[in-house]
Amino acid sequence: MPNVEKVSVSMTPQHAELLRDAVNSGAYASGSEVVREAMRDWSAKWLQKRDDIAKLRAMWDEGKASGPAVEVDFDAVLEEARQEVKSPAPHAR
Numbered sequence: 678m679p680n681v682e683k684v685s686v687s688m689t690p691q692h693a694e695l696l697r698d699a700v701n702s703g704a705y706a707s708g709s710e711v712v713r714e715a716m717r718d719w720s721a722k723w724l725q726k727r728d729d730i731a732k733l734r735a736m737w738d739e740g741k742a743s744g745p746a747v748e749v750d751f752d753a754v755l756e757e758a759r760q761e762v763k764s765p766a767p768h769a770r
Contacts, residue, residue: 686712 688696696711705711 696708699705699711700708705714
C-alpha cells in the first residue's frame with residue numbers, strides 16, 4: 678500500500694479483543710483494515726462536527742454583532758407564531 682504511515686495505537690483490552698474477533702471471524706483481513714475502516718467512519722463524523730462548530734461560531738458572532746440583548750415577551754412571540762400558522766398562506770386561496 679503506497680503512502681502508508683505506521684503509527685502505534687493503544688487501546689483497552691476490550692477494544693483489542695473486538696479487533697481480534699473481527700479479524701478471526703474473517704470479516705477483515707487484518708487489524709489494520711479494521712482500524713482504517715474505523716478511521717474512515719470517524720473522519721466523516723469529525724468533518725461534520727468541525728463544520729457544525731464553525732457554523733455555531735458564525736451564528737454566535739452574528740448574534741453578538743447584532744447589538745445588545747433586549748427583553749422579549751415569550752408568550753407574545755409564541756402567540757404571534759401561532760397566529761401566523763393559523764392564517765392561510767397568501768398564495769393558497
